[in-house]
Amino acid sequence: MSGYRHDLSRDETDRQQFVGIGVAFAQRSAVIRGLGVATDPLTRASVSEQQIGRVRDAVGAAAIDVVVTLVAQMISAKGELDFVRAAEAAGQEDPRVTPVVVGLEATGGETLSMKRI
Secondary structure (H helix, E strand, C coil): CCCCCCEEECCHHHHHHHHHCCCCCHHHEEECCCCCCCCCCCCHHHCCHHHHHHHHHHHCCCCCCEEEEEECCCCHHHCHHHHHHHHHHHHHHCCCEEEEEEEECCCCCCCEEEEEC
16 A cells, blocks of 8 residues: 555535544545435435425424434445444433434345334
8 A cells, every 4th residue: 555545525515524623634535426425415404394294204203303314225334333323322312312224225126215223
């Protein structure tokens, strides 16, 4: 290995956040489109109250619950187990935490599923 480190992000928002908190260096970071899902369009302002209500209903979350999601293809390299462990710990601290996994099944299917864990 050459000893050079490069920080890759899937979108500009992530790159700026990582640089801002000091886990990436601006001069060595880059955005690679297609590396994961582009999250730029997924801002709170782009989601209606009706859409939020449908998701809360689908997972059985009350209006006061904190819904935390992992959106990914369901393969172990994506960190689902880390998410589950963190969600369990957060749920022990605050029972309002509602962890939800959204993504494609690892079997190669094309059906998007959403499951409360």
